[in-house]
Amino acid sequence: MSRILELEGVSKRFGGLTAVNEVSLSVEEGQIYSLIGPNGAGKTTLFNLISAVLAPTSGRIVFDGRDITRMPTHALARLGIARTFQNLAVFKHETVVNNLLVGLHTHLGADPISAAFFWGRARREELKARERVEEIIDFLEIEDLRDHVVGTLSYGQQKRVELGRALAIGPRLLLLDEMVSGMNQEEREDIARFILDLKEELGMTVFMVEHDMGIVMDISDHVCVVNHGRKIADGTPAEVAADPAVIEAYLGTKQAA
Amino acid sequence: MRTGHLKTSPGQLVALSDSPAVWAWVGALAVGLILLPYLVGNYMLTLVVSAMAAVIGAVALNMLTGQTGLISLGQSGFLAVGAYANAILLSDYGLPVWLTLPAAGLTATGISLIVGVPSLRLKGLYLAITTLAFSFIISHIILYSEGLTHGPNGIFVKGARLFGYDVQRGWPLYYLALALTAGTILAALNLTRTRIGRAWIAIRDHDIAARAMGIDLVRYKLLAFAVSSFFVGIAGALMSLQLRFVNVDVFGLILSIEALAMIILGGMGSVAGAVLGAIFLSFLPEVLRIGFSLVTDPNSTFYTNYVYEIRGIAYGLVIVVFLRFKPDGLVGMWRDAKKYWSNWPLAY
Numbered sequence: 001m002s003r004i005l006e007l008e009g010v011s012k013r014f015g016g017l018t019a020v021n022e023v024s025l026s027v028e029e030g031q032i033y034s035l036i037g038p039n040g041a042g043k044t045t046l047f048n049l050i051s052a053v054l055a056p057t058s059g060r061i062v063f064d065g066r067d068i069t070r071m072p073t074h075a076l077a078r079l080g081i082a083r084t085f086q087n088l089a090v091f092k093h094e095t096v097v098n099n100l101l102v103g104l105h106t107h108l109g110a111d112p113i114s115a116a117f118f119w120g121r122a123r124r125e126e127l128k129a130r131e132r133v134e135e136i137i138d139f140l141e142i143e144d145l146r147d148h149v150v151g152t153l154s155y156g157q158q159k160r161v162e163l164g165r166a167l168a169i170g171p172r173l174l175l176l177d178e179m180v181s182g183m184n185q186e187e188r189e190d191i192a193r194f195i196l197d198l199k200e201e202l203g204m205t206v207f208m209v210e211h212d213m214g215i216v217m218d219i220s221d222h223v224c225v226v227n228h229g230r231k232i233a234d235g236t237p238a239e240v241a242a243d244p245a246v247i248e249a250y251l252g253t254k255q256a257a
Numbered sequence: 258m259r260t261g262h263l264k265t266s267p268g269q270l271v272a273l274s275d276s277p278a279v280w281a282w283v284g285a286l287a288v289g290l291i292l293l294p295y296l297v298g299n300y301m302l303t304l305v306v307s308a309m310a311a312v313i314g315a316v317a318l319n320m321l322t323g324q325t326g327l328i329s330l331g332q333s334g335f336l337a338v339g340a341y342a343n344a345i346l347l348s349d350y351g352l353p354v355w356l357t358l359p360a361a362g363l364t365a366t367g368i369s370l371i372v373g374v375p376s377l378r379l380k381g382l383y384l385a386i387t388t389l390a391f392s393f394i395i396s397h398i399i400l401y402s403e404g405l406t407h408g409p410n411g412i413f414v415k416g417a418r419l420f421g422y423d424v425q426r427g428w429p430l431y432y433l434a435l436a437l438t439a440g441t442i443l444a445a446l447n448l449t450r451t452r453i454g455r456a457w458i459a460i461r462d463h464d465i466a467a468r469a470m471g472i473d474l475v476r477y478k479l480l481a482f483a484v485s486s487f488f489v490g491i492a493g494a495l496m497s498l499q500l501r502f503v504n505v506d507v508f509g510l511i512l513s514i515e516a517l518a519m520i521i522l523g524g525m526g527s528v529a530g531a532v533l534g535a536i537f538l539s540f541l542p543e544v545l546r547i548g549f550s551l552v553t554d555p556n557s558t559f560y561t562n563y564v565y566e567i568r569g570i571a572y573g574l575v576i577v578v579f580l581r582f583k584p585d586g587l588v589g590m591w592r593d594a595k596k597y598w599s600n601w602p603l604a605y
Contacts, residue, residue: 053465077471089466091459093526101452102459106471108452112484115451116444122451127267129452169470 004029004173004205005050010059012045019045021229022059027173027222032199032206034216037226038249043209044086046226047177050207051083052076063173078106082171084162086178086209092151092158096142099150099161100133103168107132136164140194156187163194174198176208180215188212192219217241225249273446290435294428302431303499308539309434310495313441315519315535316528317488320445322517323526324454325481326461328385331372332516334392335486337508338365339493341399344412344503354417354424358437358494365490366483368395373482377475392513396505411504414497425498434495441488445528448484457481458526511569518576524586533587541575542568 005027012020020042027033037043048054050061052073061069063079082103091099108129110122118126137143140160145153150161159179166174176195180188192215198204210216216223216237223240225233227249233240240246269275294302314332321327342364346357372391376384399406406412414425422429448454456477459467468474497503515538523534545567549560560567583590 051469053469072473073465073468074471074473077469083469085466085469089463089469091462091466093462094455094458098455098458102455102467102470102472105452105456105459110451110453112448112453112480115453116447116484118447118451122447123271126271126451130267130270165470 002029003027004064005207006060006062007050008060008062010046010049010056010061012042012049012054013057018229020049020056020226023226023229023231024059025224025231025234027205027207029172029205030199030203031221032195032208032219034220034223035207035209035226036211036213036216036223041226042229043226044177045229047083047175047209051081051175077169077171080170080172081175082166082169082173083175084159084166084177084179086181088155088158088162090150090158090162090165093149095147095149096137096145096153096161096164097130097133097147100136100164100168101129103165104129104132106169133168136167139167139197140164141190156183159183159187159191163191167198171204173205173207176206176210178209178211180210180212188215191215195219271450273450294431299427302428304540304543306431306434306495306499308536309438310492310499311515311519311535311539312438312532313492313495314489314516315523315531316441316445317485317492318516319520319523319526319528319531320448320457320488321481321485323520323531324449324461325457325478327376327478327481328381328517329388329485330385330510330513330517331388331391332489333508333510333512334372334388334395335365335369335489336493336496336512337392337395337399337503337505338368338486339490340497340503340508341406341412341493342490343494344414344497345405347417348412348415351416354419354498357417358491361494362487362490365486365493369482369486370479373479376482377478389510389513392508392510396508399505409505411502414501414503417498425501430499433498437491437495441491442528442532444488445531449528453477453480453484461526515572518572521576522579522586524588527586527588529591530586530588533591537587538572538575541571545571 003026007023007025009022009024010020011018011022023046035043035046045054049056052068052071052075056069059069060067063081066079068076068079068081091102094102108125110125114120114122137146140163142157142160142164145157145161150158153161163176163179180191183191195206195208196219199206220237223233223235223237224231225240225243225246232249233243233246235243264270264275274280293305297305314336318329318332321329339361343357343361346352346360347354352360372388376387379387400408402408403410417424419429419433424430424433456467456472459470459472460474460477464474493508496507500507519534519538520531521534522537523530523532542564546560549567553559579586585592
């Protein structure tokens with residue numbers, strides 16, 4: 001197994017506040033890696049640093065041997081890094097199909113003139129993209145929602161579309177930000193099953209920030225705990241759950257694990 | 258609900274419409290438009306050509322404002338650039354019209370990239386003010402660079418011939434306008450169903466998510482400016498052909514407002530909406546004129562005396578009423594009507 005993502009002493013300061021403080025971690029290819037921590041621990045900031053929405057104040061972020069610390073956000077998709085958002089970030093006036101097609105953006109390349117005529121390359125690649133979208137719809141079991149405008153769907157369904165859109169990028173590393181928050185038990189289990197399928201069938205690496213301890217402890221290969229912007233523990237779910245520092249900072253009682 | 262739309266090939270999925278009824282209506286409309294010069298008089302034909310220039314302009318503005326979400330008050334500036342480029346190349350340089358029309362579009366595109374760059378970091382109201390300033394700058398440049406634009410004297414547009422016909426009047430102008438309009442609408446629809454149109458809409462709906470999908474905001478915002486202005490430039494060129502005289506005064510701020518009103522009225526972001534809105538507002542003055550002639554006595558000069566005031570009030574009223582009661586515009590009304598009748602007599 002090779003390291004697909006590495007953070008070396010990454011810090012982020014907003015004025016006087018140090019949201020992320022000297023965090024180092026490494027994610028192996030094909031792992032499900034969870035980042036947990038109490039509210040305000042700096043999880044989302046760390047997540048935004050990895051997905052290049054924010055630039056770190058210091059430190060280095062390496063993806064697959066390539067330094068991505070200063071890359072613009074849009075360059076990551078082409079490298080094979082996809083993300084979802086904590087609060088819904090779907091294109092809500094568009095249909096499910098069109099949302100998924102946007103995810104395929106980096107795989108298409110027709111020039112504006114060919115696109116305006118819808119001839120040649122534009123037509124060929126749109127046909128292929130449309131077929132690829134059907135595969136994703138099939139995988140996420142949202143066949144009946146295909147032509148619905150995303151804004152009219154339920155929260156759980158919109159989250160699923162967002163996951164589909166990230167999958168359309170064809171990522172090697174999938175970043176999930178609190179994927180199951182606000183979902184009911186059945187929807188949570190569906191998502192957990194999808195994540196396991198992605199790992200086992202496609203060998204995808206999944207990095208997730210999650211509040212739902214059930215999912216984290218069930219499916220993660222590796223868990224990293226942060227508090228006050230610092231990493232306080234790192235290991236398998238069982239190791240982390242037994243760590244006194246974690247129990248003190250976050251879980252409170254042993255039973256909660 | 259329309260039933261029985263089983264699709265058996267991906268080609269059907271990416272088609273503009275897979276409904277035979279839609280294509281039948283489009284065919285009927287095409288036949289009607291081709292026969293129009295035989296059916297109506299010259300006055301009506303003139304009105305239709307003006308409406309077509311408005312349609313091209315509105316469809317183009319819709320790409321920038323409706324789809325990409327970049328509010329532009331620079332429409333009149335780009336129209337002026339297109340009209341002047343066409344007029345200068347035709348009258349002063351004697352180039353053929355099949356060359357001056359695309360050249361007018363490309364000139365507007367070139368200038369839009371200069372406007373687009375500072376606009377990249379601005380959104381909403383700030384961008385609207387920047388583009389407004391741009392259109393004032395354009396009219397000043399036109400006024401003071403007399404060597405090129407003849408300044409306040411304006412330019413007579415002459416010598417536009419295509420296949421031996423004078424395309425500045427009558428049915429040759431009409432057919433040229435029809436071809437340009439059809440081409441613009443088709444291009445806009447096609448762009449909407451490719452990655453470019455989807456990228457624009459993604460930027461409008463959620464720019465951070467768009468970036469995470471690999472969409473380069475700088476490139477696609479500039480592309481929206483470039484493509485939109487190309488067609489606005491063509492619309493300006495068409496106006497110059499029809500008016501046969503261009504002058505700075507033709508391209509006032511009111512044109513930018515009208516263009517925005519058209520896409521709001523039609524339904525923001527929709528190509529069909531831009532077309533409907535442009536047709537509606539282009540014929541509104543004519544409808545008002547006929548309306549006034551019915552209710553006032555035939556010798557009254559009330560309408561002709563206050564034509565600009567009445568028009569201004571009517572535009573304002575239409576915008577306010579639509580924003581309050583029908584924010585989805587004419588396209589939204591059409592959609593609601595379709596839903597109602599396809600479910601009738603059941604409510605759902």
